[in-house]
Amino acid sequence: CAGTWGYRDDNGPSVWARDYPKAAGQRQSPVNIDSGSTKAVKHDHALKADYSPEPKMSCVNNGLTFVATINGDNFISGGPLDTKSYKLASFHFHWGSNDSHGSEHTINSQAYPAELHLVHWNYNKYDTFAEAAAADDGLSVLGVMLKIGEPNAALKQVFDAMEKVKSPGTNFVMTSAFDLPGLLPGDINKFYTYPGSLTTPPCHESVTWIVCQETIGCSKEQLSTLRSLKNNDNNHLVNNFRPVMPLGNRTICCSN
Ligand code: SG4
Numbered sequence: 001c002a003g004t005w006g007y008r009d010d011n012g013p014s015v016w017a018r019d020y021p022k023a024a025g026q027r028q029s030p031v032n033i034d035s036g037s038t039k040a041v042k043h044d045h046a047l048k049a050d051y052s053p054e055p056k057m058s059c060v061n062n063g064l065t066f067v068a069t070i071n072g073d074n075f076i077s078g079g080p081l082d083t084k085s086y087k088l089a090s091f092h093f094h095w096g097s098n099d100s101h102g103s104e105h106t107i108n109s110q111a112y113p114a115e116l117h118l119v120h121w122n123y124n125k126y127d128t129f130a131e132a133a134a135a136d137d138g139l140s141v142l143g144v145m146l147k148i149g150e151p152n153a154a155l156k157q158v159f160d161a162m163e164k165v166k167s168p169g170t171n172f173v174m175t176s177a178f179d180l181p182g183l184l185p186g187d188i189n190k191f192y193t194y195p196g197s198l199t200t201p202p203c204h205e206s207v208t209w210i211v212c213q214e215t216i217g218c219s220k221e222q223l224s225t226l227r228s229l230k231n232n233d234n235n236h237l238v239n240n241f242r243p244v245m246p247l248g249n250r251t252i253c254c255s256n
């Protein structure tokens with residue numbers, strides 16, 4: 001029934017459209033990004049993230065992922081958003097049961113072990129996040145692939161918080177300011193962008209996707225921490241990604 005979607009065979013991506021018809025739409029996410037078929041574009045304004053440290057960041061294991069809620073004023077603008085500024089609401093991750101899969105987007109059919117999503121909304125145009133989430137220009141999600149390598153300090157703060165929310169439904173508030181700017185890769189101006197959707201029910205077709213070409217590093221231990229979270233069935237919370245959806249007649253643009 002509605003409201004009990006997940007990632008098992010009986011409630012997972014292949015049956016979401018039964019309760020959430022938008023999941024069968026023509027503008028769905030994630031997609032495979034075939035770098036050779038992207039269209040190179042020069043945007044008028046560079047993509048810019050105005051992020052600042054977040055005091056007392058609240059983190060929750062909601063049984064489906066790890067989500068951090070952002071209360072401060074943090075924005076992205078430029079690139080496909082042009083002069084519009086979108087405000088950061090939260091971030092979360094998708095990951096696999098082993099290093100060979102876990103990301104939602106794939107690049108040249110290659111998956112990464114995890115993908116970070118920073119969810120922003122068009123707060124100048126819409127009164128509430130919920131209203132924006134259902135509007136075709138309401139959201140912009142910045143996607144960043146995690147790759148095994150040298151972890152950054154901000155990710156370490158996230159994974160320390162994760163240790164405190166292993167059980168579904170538990171939350172934790174950070175005691176020191178979270179280094180939000182430090183979470184991003186060095187050059188966010190290398191990206192792919194296309195019109196898509198939320199990758200979870202209700203799969204609203206409201207997202208301007210911006211997928212960074214640069215990755216952020218994470219350690220094998222950090223990936224184990226992700227995989228040690230428990231889901232609502234008290235199993236390991238793993239493979240919480242939607243498989244890629246057809247691109248259809250959409251074009252993926254590549255910054256240059
Ligand atoms: C995850 O389920 C998050 O927990 C949700 O965040 C998020 O929904 C959802 O993914 C879809 O976001 O970038 N993958 S995605 O398309 O942010 C929203 C919360 O529920 C609306 C806070």
Ligand code: ZN
Binds near residue numbers: 093094
């Ligand atoms: Zn996501």
